[in-house]
Amino acid sequence: MNQLTRNQANSTALTPLTFLERAATVYGNSISIIYNNTSFTWSQTHKRCLQLASSLSSLGIQKGDVVSVLSPNTPAMYELHFSVPMSGAILNNLNFRLDHKTLSVLLIHSESKLIFVDILSLSLTLNALSLFPTNIQQPKLVLIMDETLAPHQIPPLPKNVNIINTYEGLVAKGDPYFKWIRPDSEWDPITLNYTSGTTSSPKGVVHCHRATFIVSLDSLIDWSVPVQPVFLWTLPMFHSNGWSYPWAMAAVGGINICTRRTDAPTIYTLIESHGVTHMCAAPVVLNMLSNFNKTEPLKKPVHVLTGGSSPPTAILTRAERLGFEVSHGFGMTEVIGVIVSCAWKREWDRFPATEKARMKARQGVRKVGVAEVDVVGPTGESVKNDGVTVGEIVVKGACVMLGYFKDEIATSQCIKKNGWFYTGDVAVMHEDGYLEIKDRSKDLIISGGENMSSVEVEGVLYMHSAVKEAAVVARPDDFWGETPCGFVSLKDELKKNDIPTDNEIKEFCKEKLPHFMMPKTIVFMKELPKTSTGKVQKHVLRKVAKKMGSLSLPPPPRLISRI
Amino acid sequence: MNQLTRNQANSTALTPLTFLERAATVYGNSISIIYNNTSFTWSQTHKRCLQLASSLSSLGIQKGDVVSVLSPNTPAMYELHFSVPMSGAILNNLNFRLDHKTLSVLLIHSESKLIFVDILSLSLTLNALSLFPTNIQQPKLVLIMDETLAPHQIPPLPKNVNIINTYEGLVAKGDPYFKWIRPDSEWDPITLNYTSGTTSSPKGVVHCHRATFIVSLDSLIDWSVPVQPVFLWTLPMFHSNGWSYPWAMAAVGGINICTRRTDAPTIYTLIESHGVTHMCAAPVVLNMLSNFNKTEPLKKPVHVLTGGSSPPTAILTRAERLGFEVSHGFGMTEVIGVIVSCAWKREWDRFPATEKARMKARQGVRKVGVAEVDVVGPTGESVKNDGVTVGEIVVKGACVMLGYFKDEIATSQCIKKNGWFYTGDVAVMHEDGYLEIKDRSKDLIISGGENMSSVEVEGVLYMHSAVKEAAVVARPDDFWGETPCGFVSLKDELKKNDIPTDNEIKEFCKEKLPHFMMPKTIVFMKELPKTSTGKVQKHVLRKVAKKMGSLSLPPPPRLISRI
Incomplete structure (x- = not known):
């Protein structure tokens, strides 16, 4: 068998970008994005992404360049998950809630060539750019206007701002038949995400096409997402690329409900008016939804995936009574979103509510696309499955980042020679093989x-x-x-x-x-x-x-x- | 970014074998396999596979050795999809309906070290082995007994047969804590399948761990298979490894309904008694089911995936009226089962029945995990999307085989230097990007x-x-x-x-x-x-x-x- 190995036809790089052109074929006339009174079809989204990618190429953006985005969950933000890498560039979403000093540190560190900036984040961005030393080239600025904003919400454009174009301007002048730039290798970087708003040592997590491809598919299987779901974007896409769901939604031709506002009344209105089936939410959002003064349960159940700290029993119970079916998991930017999830066991259906909540509050087991997850002691040995002995969560698999951008030391501190990625999170392993975070990484x-x-x-x-x-x-x-x-x-x-x-x-x-x-x-x-x-x-x-x-x-x- | 590339933690080989240990954790107490009056849990299946893999190792089976199987869809057949590669060996399923001459040619060609043979295929196998030239080492024989067979169905064991053990004997003496042998590379071979019962030039399709991993996940997404489905094994697992569903079922903790018999009364009984949700079937089985004298529709819908020739409209209509939801696709052993499928468009719901059937009879579009599928003319140019111009279906992606075993010429004839795998099947491309096979490969x-x-x-x-x-x-x-x-x-x-x-x-x-x-x-x-x-x-x-x-x-x- 030794002579048989990878060849020209099966070595094609795995990339989530191929999901988009398929969506245009299969779901061409179906809705891809809804945002206020605007909507697009998959055919339009595909075309718009090609046009924007071609415009980026025309602007001189090349393979491996970093392109930054500061935007809430708008259609532009969604499309940029495809169009930026389709131009060969690396997508760098930035948290628009950062202060301008931190932002300037990150922009300089990223060596960003161009920034797409939402109109409401323009002044923040300009403040950040004003801190650039004169010897550092400033990135180009493209403005994402928002016609759905009321006139009084739009700040006046400052004078002498060097904005090269608007987002829609670039889309309009692009070529819909652009031959998008495929990665040379599936290990080529596709995203750069900063994990904390740090003023000292920015940690830029770099992921490759292969990782996003695998995690996107995985995120559908584990959650039993069928084709053509209706997905509400409560989770900011700048958080670890929305846990890979921008790409995953193209894989299943879902409807992306975009929104700037994530207050409870807005979320409930969107759920009912669009028939939302799935949403991801930080525990704080779940908290807010279950505390909202709502007496009527939802017309049909909404699947909610929540990550990070485990939702308190009271919140879980209230949310489920309202019609949310809550799944809970663990993840981090370094592995693109949720990679350990509390897969439900049918035998737990019989448990009393508090016991159910106790089960659900555990972070759980690795998803199918993740090779291995373990909890290990200081010598690298698996801890006892006793629910008591604490250890560090370690991961192996395609989901693990390439490393931290320009930081070999930090990279080697977590990706160790023994082949494991050390998450820094502390957990116990229960007897049934489900892990539970006991103490988050001390820092x-x-x-x-x-x-x-x-x-x-x-x-x-x-x-x-x-x-x-x-x-x-x-x-x-x-x-x-x-x-x-x-x-x-x-x-x-x-x-x-x-x-x-x-x-x-x-x-x-x-x-x-x-x-x-x-x-x-x-x-x-x-x-x-x-x-x-x-x-x-x-x-x-x-x-x-x-x-x-x-x-x-x-x-x-x-x-x-x-x- | 150039310094960042694959590392120890993210280069872990993609392999579908990891699905099994996860299934044992998540679905440990849930049913994995039902066969007549026997059933197993995922925890048992996991343990049994480890035990068998350890016994294979003890018998001297090494990484890269070929292990053959002649069996209908029994629990042993299912388990061997995990246990054989877990011992490092390559799984070679053989069609037990072949004649003994062809079988001997394939066994010799495969250089098989060991054969697992179902009791009802023993005499066929012995006849095949009797044709081995004396200078060729005969593979070891392990007998798969079947306690669910009636005594009169079991043929007497011929004398002087050198059977080294039974399947259950090997399971019993194995080590449930066996450290299974992971592939060194995801490109390592996992299966060898012969595409035709040929007496002249056997074509042995070799697939790697990576391909089966990707296709398994893909086969779940495209068909919207949720976790814990009930899957009826009407498709023989020796057909292109059951289109990857043995592994896919472990990924979602499904219940595998195994059966030796695939006549209409048996299938209908199994569907009703086990609440089957999914099944794959050759068109001939669909044909048989819809022609069966059944007046009552199914209690709940059964999703049927059928491949190869498109089902005639009359059959489709009848099957759907009975409660089968038929999906249709195109595939071949060289790409592990179905890789192009007729993804349904919601706008077709409005079509009249005959038009619906005409849509459904088309083979369709690539699944999300397949990089590219095209229909090309003799010069390699895409044919017009006019539904008339014929060309050859070509494929790029992780699903494409490593090649034909010991046949570089045949391999290079279909996997061309331009990076495409040529299927030999002739199709047209419709305006909407769905392909339809017009004339099967001439041979x-x-x-x-x-x-x-x-x-x-x-x-x-x-x-x-x-x-x-x-x-x-x-x-x-x-x-x-x-x-x-x-x-x-x-x-x-x-x-x-x-x-x-x-x-x-x-x-x-x-x-x-x-x-x-x-x-x-x-x-x-x-x-x-x-x-x-x-x-x-x-x-x-x-x-x-x-x-x-x-x-x-x-x-x-x-x-x-x-x-």
Whole structure:
């Protein structure tokens, strides 16, 4: 058999871009995207993506160039998941909720050649660009206008802005017969995503065509998504490329319901008016939906996939009573969204509600397309399947990133020579082979679906002239899931006037961090609890933070305008 | 980005074998296989496969060895799709309806090290082995007993048969904690399938782990198969590994309903008693089911996937009225089952029944996991999308075989340097991008779901001392789909006594060919119609054969005991 191996016909690179042209053939006359009063068919979406890709080529964008996007879930945002890589470029979605300083760091780090910017993120982007050193070439700017916005919502265009064109302008002048640029290899990069709004060491996760292809198919099978679902875009596409669902929806010819607003009334209206069948949502969105004053259950069930921290039993029960069928999983940008999911067992149907919720709150088992997932101890040995012994979650499979952009050290720290990707998340393995996250990676806090590194927040606290020691942990929150809570000890020699209040420290952080990363609580301590070797005992602080309870009450739903 | 490429964690070989251990975790207590009164759980199936794989290793089976199987759709047959490759070996399913001469040729060609043989195929196998030249090492024999057979159905074991063990014997002595042998590369071979029962040049299609992985996932998405379906095994697993569904069922934790018998009463009984949701079937089986005297429609719809020749409108209509939801596609062993399928468009729902059937009879579009499918003219250019211009179907993608075992010439004839696999099947491309097979590859006849090469049958006819010219084409058949029809001209100088009757020629062929390949019709001609360059005009003969109409009437269903 040895002479037989890969050949010209079967070595074609795996890429999710091929899903789009098939969708244009099979679902050509079916709806691809609905956004307010606008809609497109798959045939139109295919054509528009080819046109935009051709325009990008005409603008000099070449294979391997990075093209950035700052946009909420609009049709343009969806299309860019195809058109940018169809031009050979690498798609770099950026979180438009970042502060302009962080944004400028990321734009410089990414070496972005061009930015597609939503009209409402233009001023943020211009502020970020203003911080570029003069010796660094600024990326070109393309403006994504939005005709569905009311005139008063559209900010006036600042003067002297060098915008080369609008999104629709580029679409209009493109060639619908453009021969899109296929990857030379399925290992060629397709996306670059930054995992945290970091001011110090940006971590840019790079994924390849092969990984997105496999994860897209996997994300359909595990969730039993049939052809032509109606998918509501509550999950921001800039979050790990919407867990691969932009591509997956093309594979099954689904209807993408795009929306800028993700408040409860909007979501319920969209669900009912478009017959939504599937949606992904951070736990905070699920929380909001189940707390909304809604008495009538949904007309037909909606499948919700939620990731990250496990939804509290009360929320789960309420959501399911309303007609949401909640699936729960674990994932991260480094593996493109959810790769471990709490696959439901039929025998659990008989369990009482609390036991059901306890089962569902576990993160679960790897999806079929993931080769291996394990929980290992410090020596790399699998931990006991006892639900008690903690270890680190490790992963093998096509879903694992190529690495961090321009950061060989960080890459080699998590992708180890033994062939495993170390997630940094701590879990136990239950007797039945389902894993459950017990303690998130010590450095990670998830607030409102946004991941942040506590180490970074600490870095800012340490910049305050009065601070001696700082440690940041997650404080449980009924609305946001968690908020960052800073523990601080002050320098001994301070004059009375120099002793800051907690609000002054918060204000100090606010200037230097995106809003969601600002510590919402500051606790002063004479000295932080430490081990004999001088390491801060975060588990002690976590207990203190936990005891404090939630900072926010679930606010009345009308007040939540945007998550 | 150039420094980032595949690494230790994401290069793990794609293989469908990983589906099984996941199924054991997620669906451990759920039913995996039902066969008569026997059933297994996924946990048991996983354990049994590991045990058998370990026993194969103990017997000296090594990575890359070929292990053959002759069996109908029994639990053993299903398990061997995992356990053989888990021992590192290559699974070689053989058609147990072949004649012993052909079988011996294939066994010798495959260099098989071990044969798993169903008790009812033992005598066939022993006859095949008796034809082995003395200098060729005979494969070891493992007997698959079947306790569900009645005593009178079990033939007495011949004396002096060197059977090393039974299937259950090997399972029993195996190690359930066996560390199964993962492929070194996803391009390592996993299966070897012979495409025709050929006595001259066996074509052994070799597929790799990667291809079966991708096709298995693809076969679930395209058909919207949810988790935990109930799958009836009417399609023989020796046909292109059951179009990849043995592995796909493990991916979704389905229930495999195994059966030796595929007559209409058995199928209907199994559907109702087990709540079958999905089944694959050759058109001849669909034909049989719709012709069966059944007045009550099915209690719940059954999704049927049928391949090869398109089902006639009348059959389709009748089947759908009974509650079968028929999907139709095109595939071949070289691409592991169905890779082009007639994906349904919602706008067709409005069409009248005959138009619906006309749409459904087209083979359709590539599945999402297939990179490209085209219909090309002689110069390699795509034919016009006009539904009239014929060309050859060509394919690119992970589904394409590694090649033909020990046949570089045949491999290079179909896998061309331009990167396309040439299927040999002739089709038109419709305006909407759906292809339709117009004329099957000139050398192929499909009878009762079995493919045969007309060239081979001609080869046998030519061996008859009285035959001058011979050409074999398909004669349409209401029951078998097609039967081989031989056109023969006799030598001029024959004495009256030497002139054979059609029955004598059939008898002559019967000795040299599997039963299904024997020409069921012999037509004598003074001279066969030929082109100016002396090539037999098969299209003329096809018209003659078509005019003759069907040879067989659909027989009363009770008479059909086995397809």
